[in-house]
Amino acid sequence: MAAGLCLLAACSTTSLDEPGRAPVTDRSPRNGSASAAVTPLPGQENAGKPGYYTVRPGDTLTRIGLEQGQSPRDLARWNALDNPHLIEVGQVLRVVPPGRDPVAVSPGVTVTPVPAPATDARVKPRNLNDKTVEGAKPITGLVDAEELAFAWPVGGALLERFDETRNKGVDIAGKAGDPVLAAADGRVVYAGAGLRGYGNLVILKHNNTYLTAYAHNQALMVKEDQTVRQGQKIAEMGSSDADRVKLHFEVRRQGKPVDPLKFLPSR
Numbered sequence: 072m073a074a075g076l077c078l079l080a081a082c083s084t085t086s087l088d089e090p091g092r093a094p095v096t097d098r099s100p101r102n103g104s105a106s107a108a109v110t111p112l113p114g115q116e117n118a119g120k121p122g123y124y125t126v127r128p129g130d131t132l133t134r135i136g137l138e139q140g141q142s143p144r145d146l147a148r149w150n151a152l153d154n155p156h157l158i159e160v161g162q163v164l165r166v167v168p169p170g171r172d173p174v175a176v177s178p179g180v181t182v183t184p185v186p187a188p189a190t191d192a193r194v195k196p197r198n199l200n201d202k203t204v205e206g207a208k209p210i211t212g213l214v215d216a217e218e219l220a221f222a223w224p225v226g227g228a229l230l231e232r233f234d235e236t237r238n239k240g241v242d243i244a245g246k247a248g249d250p251v252l253a254a255a256d257g258r259v260v261y262a263g264a265g266l267r268g269y270g271n272l273v274i275l276k277h278n279n280t281y282l283t284a285y286a287h288n289q290a291l292m293v294k295e296d297q298t299v300r301q302g303q304k305i306a307e308m309g310s311s312d313a314d315r316v317k318l319h320f321e322v323r324r325q326g327k328p329v330d331p332l333k334f335l336p337s338r
Contacts, residue, residue, distance in 0.1 A: 114150070114163030122167040126158050133266050137274060139166040140282055140326035142260035144295065219277055221254045221334045222301055224285060225308065225318050232332065239328035240284065240321030247289055247316050251306040253299045254283050254320075254335075262291050269319070270311025275299065282326070286319035287311050 117123040124135060132155050136143035147155040149165045158164070227244035257275035260282070264271045269286040273293060276282050289309025299305060310316045322331045 112159055112162045114165070115161070117163045117165070122165060122171075124164050124166045126160055126162045126164065128160050130158065130160075131265070132156075132158060133261060133263075135164065135166070136261070137266070137282070137284065137323065138326045140276075140280070140323055141166055142276060144260070219255055219281065220301075221283070221322070221331075221336075222252070223335055223338065224252050224254050224283075224320055225249060227318070230317055233328070233330040235328070240286075240319050241331050243318045243320060245308045245316060245318060247307075247309055249308040250304045251285050251288060251308055251318055253301055253303045253305050254322075255281075255301050257283070257299060259293045259295050259297045259299060259305070262293055262295050264311065268312060270313060271306070271309065273305050275305075280325055282321075282323040284319075284321040284323070286321075287313040287317055 114123065118125055124139060126135075132143040132146055132152075135141075136146055139146075143155065145168070146152075146164060146166065149169060152158070223243075225243050225245050227249070229241060230244050231238055231242040233239070233241055251273075253275060255275070255277050257277040259273060260276045261272065261274040266272055269284070271286075271288040271291055273285045273288070273291055274282055275285075285306055287309055288306035289311060290307040291305070292307070293299060293305045308316060308318055313319070320331055322329050322334050
Protein backbone atom coordinates (compact mmCIF):
# COMPACT_ATOMS: atom_id res chain seq x y z
CA MET A 72 0.00 0.00 0.00
CA ALA A 73 5.83 1.49 2.02
CA ALA A 74 7.17 3.79 -3.05
CA GLY A 75 10.91 -2.46 -2.90
CA LEU A 76 10.82 -0.12 -1.73
CA CYS A 77 17.68 -3.67 -6.13
CA LEU A 78 15.06 -1.87 -4.49
CA LEU A 79 19.35 -0.99 -4.61
CA ALA A 80 23.02 -1.20 -5.21
CA ALA A 81 25.71 0.38 -7.25
CA CYS A 82 27.38 -3.03 -7.20
CA SER A 83 25.28 -6.00 -8.28
CA THR A 84 26.88 -8.16 -5.60
CA THR A 85 26.00 -5.84 -2.73
CA SER A 86 23.24 -7.08 -0.44
CA LEU A 87 20.31 -4.69 -0.41
CA ASP A 88 18.89 -5.66 2.95
CA GLU A 89 18.98 -2.75 5.32
CA PRO A 90 20.72 -3.10 8.69
CA GLY A 91 18.75 -2.85 11.90
CA ARG A 92 19.67 0.79 12.33
CA ALA A 93 18.60 3.34 9.76
CA PRO A 94 21.65 3.93 7.51
CA VAL A 95 21.25 7.69 7.70
CA THR A 96 23.96 9.90 9.10
CA ASP A 97 23.63 13.49 10.19
CA ARG A 98 26.42 15.96 9.42
CA SER A 99 24.75 19.02 10.89
CA PRO A 100 27.15 21.35 12.79
CA ARG A 101 27.75 20.57 16.45
CA ASN A 102 29.48 22.31 19.37
CA GLY A 103 29.06 25.68 17.76
CA SER A 104 31.10 24.86 14.66
CA ALA A 105 30.42 27.08 11.70
CA SER A 106 28.09 25.64 9.09
CA ALA A 107 30.38 27.01 6.40
CA ALA A 108 32.98 24.45 7.46
CA VAL A 109 30.66 21.56 6.66
CA THR A 110 31.16 19.96 3.27
CA PRO A 111 28.01 20.38 1.16
CA LEU A 112 25.98 17.21 0.94
CA PRO A 113 25.57 15.48 -2.43
CA GLY A 114 22.81 16.87 -4.62
CA GLN A 115 21.99 19.89 -2.45
CA GLU A 116 21.87 22.08 -5.54
CA ASN A 117 18.75 20.14 -6.54
CA ALA A 118 16.89 20.55 -3.25
CA GLY A 119 13.23 21.37 -3.84
CA LYS A 120 13.31 20.59 -7.55
CA PRO A 121 10.72 18.23 -9.06
CA GLY A 122 12.03 14.69 -9.33
CA TYR A 123 14.34 14.98 -6.32
CA TYR A 124 13.97 13.92 -2.69
CA THR A 125 15.72 15.30 0.40
CA VAL A 126 16.70 12.57 2.87
CA ARG A 127 15.07 12.81 6.31
CA PRO A 128 16.05 11.18 9.62
CA GLY A 129 15.12 7.50 9.67
CA ASP A 130 15.05 7.15 5.89
CA THR A 131 16.52 4.16 4.09
CA LEU A 132 16.94 3.70 0.37
CA THR A 133 14.42 0.86 0.41
CA ARG A 134 11.78 2.97 2.12
CA ILE A 135 12.41 5.89 -0.22
CA GLY A 136 12.09 3.54 -3.19
CA LEU A 137 8.78 2.18 -1.92
CA GLU A 138 7.39 5.64 -1.29
CA GLN A 139 8.60 7.02 -4.62
CA GLY A 140 7.54 3.99 -6.66
CA GLN A 141 11.10 3.17 -7.70
CA SER A 142 13.58 0.35 -7.29
CA PRO A 143 16.22 1.08 -4.62
CA ARG A 144 18.80 -0.40 -6.96
CA ASP A 145 17.77 2.14 -9.59
CA LEU A 146 17.98 4.93 -7.01
CA ALA A 147 21.51 3.84 -6.12
CA ARG A 148 22.51 3.81 -9.79
CA TRP A 149 20.91 7.14 -10.68
CA ASN A 150 22.67 8.79 -7.73
CA ALA A 151 26.03 7.02 -8.13
CA LEU A 152 25.93 5.75 -4.55
CA ASP A 153 29.09 3.80 -3.76
CA ASN A 154 27.45 2.44 -0.60
CA PRO A 155 23.65 2.14 -0.92
CA HIS A 156 23.43 1.52 2.83
CA LEU A 157 24.83 4.98 3.63
CA ILE A 158 22.73 8.06 2.92
CA GLU A 159 22.81 11.28 4.88
CA VAL A 160 20.17 13.57 6.32
CA GLY A 161 19.87 16.50 3.93
CA GLN A 162 21.32 14.61 0.96
CA VAL A 163 19.23 15.13 -2.18
CA LEU A 164 18.49 12.10 -4.34
CA ARG A 165 17.18 11.83 -7.87
CA VAL A 166 13.99 9.76 -7.75
CA VAL A 167 12.97 9.82 -11.41
CA PRO A 168 14.93 8.22 -14.26
CA PRO A 169 17.51 10.46 -15.97
CA GLY A 170 16.03 12.02 -19.07
CA ARG A 171 12.45 11.70 -17.85
CA ASP A 172 10.48 14.91 -17.36
CA PRO A 173 9.74 14.99 -13.60
CA VAL A 174 6.87 17.46 -13.98
CA ALA A 175 5.11 15.59 -16.77
CA VAL A 176 1.63 14.59 -15.74
CA SER A 177 1.08 10.86 -16.06
CA PRO A 178 -1.94 9.90 -18.14
CA GLY A 179 -4.84 8.28 -16.35
CA VAL A 180 -4.28 4.59 -15.78
CA THR A 181 -7.06 2.07 -15.39
CA VAL A 182 -6.43 -1.26 -13.71
CA THR A 183 -8.96 -3.96 -14.44
CA PRO A 184 -9.43 -6.54 -11.67
CA VAL A 185 -9.17 -10.16 -12.71
CA PRO A 186 -12.64 -11.75 -12.45
CA ALA A 187 -12.95 -13.87 -9.34
CA PRO A 188 -13.31 -17.63 -9.91
CA ALA A 189 -16.92 -18.75 -9.93
CA THR A 190 -16.45 -21.70 -7.57
CA ASP A 191 -13.35 -20.94 -5.55
CA ALA A 192 -12.30 -17.59 -4.14
CA ARG A 193 -8.67 -18.66 -3.92
CA VAL A 194 -6.33 -17.45 -6.63
CA LYS A 195 -4.99 -20.35 -8.63
CA PRO A 196 -1.49 -20.01 -10.11
CA ARG A 197 -0.92 -20.38 -13.80
CA ASN A 198 0.91 -23.44 -15.01
CA LEU A 199 4.31 -21.81 -15.29
CA ASN A 200 5.81 -24.90 -16.87
CA ASP A 201 3.46 -24.79 -19.83
CA LYS A 202 5.46 -23.14 -22.62
CA THR A 203 2.96 -23.88 -25.38
CA VAL A 204 0.07 -21.69 -24.25
CA GLU A 205 -1.60 -20.18 -27.32
CA GLY A 206 -0.77 -16.49 -27.62
CA ALA A 207 1.49 -16.41 -24.55
CA LYS A 208 3.67 -13.30 -24.33
CA PRO A 209 7.27 -13.27 -23.10
CA ILE A 210 7.84 -11.45 -19.83
CA THR A 211 9.93 -8.29 -20.06
CA GLY A 212 9.57 -7.38 -16.37
CA LEU A 213 7.09 -4.55 -16.88
CA VAL A 214 3.65 -4.57 -18.50
CA ASP A 215 1.69 -1.88 -20.27
CA ALA A 216 -0.82 -0.13 -18.05
CA GLU A 217 -3.73 -1.13 -20.24
CA GLU A 218 -2.76 -4.79 -19.87
CA LEU A 219 -2.40 -4.71 -16.09
CA ALA A 220 -4.96 -6.63 -14.06
CA PHE A 221 -4.59 -7.58 -10.39
CA ALA A 222 -5.60 -10.88 -8.78
CA TRP A 223 -5.78 -11.82 -5.10
CA PRO A 224 -2.35 -12.88 -3.81
CA VAL A 225 -3.88 -15.27 -1.23
CA GLY A 226 -7.36 -16.59 -0.62
CA GLY A 227 -7.80 -16.04 3.13
CA ALA A 228 -10.28 -13.87 4.98
CA LEU A 229 -9.77 -10.12 5.15
CA LEU A 230 -8.43 -9.14 8.58
CA GLU A 231 -7.94 -5.41 8.21
CA ARG A 232 -8.90 -2.93 5.53
CA PHE A 233 -6.94 -0.06 4.04
CA ASP A 234 -6.67 3.15 6.05
CA GLU A 235 -4.53 6.06 4.84
CA THR A 236 -3.22 6.87 8.31
CA ARG A 237 -3.22 3.49 10.05
CA ASN A 238 -2.85 0.73 7.47
CA LYS A 239 -1.32 1.35 4.05
CA GLY A 240 -2.69 -1.89 2.61
CA VAL A 241 -4.90 -4.82 3.56
CA ASP A 242 -4.14 -7.70 5.92
CA ILE A 243 -5.25 -11.17 4.84
CA ALA A 244 -5.42 -14.30 7.02
CA GLY A 245 -3.86 -17.64 6.26
CA LYS A 246 -1.72 -20.45 7.59
CA ALA A 247 2.06 -20.50 7.89
CA GLY A 248 3.48 -21.80 4.65
CA ASP A 249 0.48 -20.92 2.48
CA PRO A 250 1.63 -19.78 -0.98
CA VAL A 251 1.75 -16.04 -1.66
CA LEU A 252 1.14 -15.36 -5.36
CA ALA A 253 2.11 -12.45 -7.59
CA ALA A 254 -0.94 -10.23 -8.10
CA ALA A 255 0.18 -9.36 -11.64
CA ASP A 256 3.07 -9.85 -14.04
CA GLY A 257 6.12 -7.83 -13.04
CA ARG A 258 9.71 -7.64 -11.85
CA VAL A 259 11.04 -8.20 -8.34
CA VAL A 260 12.62 -4.95 -7.20
CA TYR A 261 13.09 -5.94 -3.56
CA ALA A 262 13.28 -9.24 -1.68
CA GLY A 263 14.57 -9.06 1.86
CA ALA A 264 13.93 -8.24 5.50
CA GLY A 265 15.43 -4.78 5.77
CA LEU A 266 12.33 -2.60 5.96
CA ARG A 267 11.25 -2.25 9.57
CA GLY A 268 7.66 -3.29 10.23
CA TYR A 269 7.35 -5.43 7.09
CA GLY A 270 9.35 -8.55 7.99
CA ASN A 271 10.31 -10.70 5.02
CA LEU A 272 9.13 -8.55 2.14
CA VAL A 273 8.75 -8.83 -1.63
CA ILE A 274 8.07 -5.78 -3.79
CA LEU A 275 7.06 -6.14 -7.43
CA LYS A 276 7.15 -3.39 -10.02
CA HIS A 277 4.48 -3.86 -12.68
CA ASN A 278 5.03 -0.74 -14.79
CA ASN A 279 6.06 2.88 -14.28
CA THR A 280 2.90 3.47 -12.27
CA TYR A 281 2.26 0.50 -10.00
CA LEU A 282 4.11 -1.45 -7.31
CA THR A 283 2.74 -4.17 -5.07
CA ALA A 284 4.22 -5.22 -1.72
CA TYR A 285 3.87 -8.55 0.13
CA ALA A 286 4.94 -8.50 3.79
CA HIS A 287 5.39 -10.75 6.88
CA ASN A 288 6.38 -13.87 4.92
CA GLN A 289 8.21 -16.80 6.48
CA ALA A 290 10.14 -17.54 3.29
CA LEU A 291 10.87 -15.72 0.03
CA MET A 292 10.85 -17.69 -3.22
CA VAL A 293 12.15 -15.04 -5.62
CA LYS A 294 15.23 -12.86 -6.04
CA GLU A 295 15.69 -9.25 -7.05
CA ASP A 296 15.52 -8.51 -10.79
CA GLN A 297 13.62 -11.76 -11.40
CA THR A 298 10.57 -11.50 -13.64
CA VAL A 299 7.39 -13.20 -12.46
CA ARG A 300 3.99 -14.05 -13.87
CA GLN A 301 0.64 -13.40 -12.29
CA GLY A 302 -0.21 -16.28 -9.98
CA GLN A 303 3.41 -17.38 -9.56
CA LYS A 304 4.43 -18.33 -6.02
CA ILE A 305 6.75 -15.62 -4.71
CA ALA A 306 6.72 -16.33 -0.98
CA GLU A 307 5.26 -18.42 1.82
CA MET A 308 2.97 -16.79 4.33
CA GLY A 309 4.32 -16.22 7.81
CA SER A 310 4.41 -13.90 10.81
CA SER A 311 7.78 -12.14 10.46
CA ASP A 312 7.62 -8.75 12.21
CA ALA A 313 3.89 -9.32 12.89
CA ASP A 314 1.67 -10.43 15.75
CA ARG A 315 0.16 -13.35 13.82
CA VAL A 316 0.36 -15.21 10.53
CA LYS A 317 -0.96 -12.91 7.81
CA LEU A 318 -0.14 -11.29 4.52
CA HIS A 319 0.09 -7.51 4.47
CA PHE A 320 -0.56 -6.53 0.84
CA GLU A 321 -0.09 -3.04 -0.58
CA VAL A 322 -0.78 -1.47 -3.96
CA ARG A 323 1.15 1.73 -4.63
CA ARG A 324 0.38 4.10 -7.47
CA GLN A 325 3.47 6.21 -8.23
CA GLY A 326 4.62 5.43 -4.70
CA LYS A 327 1.40 6.48 -2.98
CA PRO A 328 -0.52 3.74 -1.14
CA VAL A 329 -4.00 3.15 -2.56
CA ASP A 330 -6.79 0.85 -1.43
CA PRO A 331 -6.06 -2.62 -2.85
CA LEU A 332 -9.75 -3.54 -2.69
CA LYS A 333 -10.39 -1.03 -5.47
CA PHE A 334 -8.09 -3.03 -7.74
CA LEU A 335 -8.85 -6.60 -6.70
CA PRO A 336 -11.85 -8.59 -7.98
CA SER A 337 -14.82 -8.90 -5.65
CA ARG A 338 -15.25 -12.22 -3.90
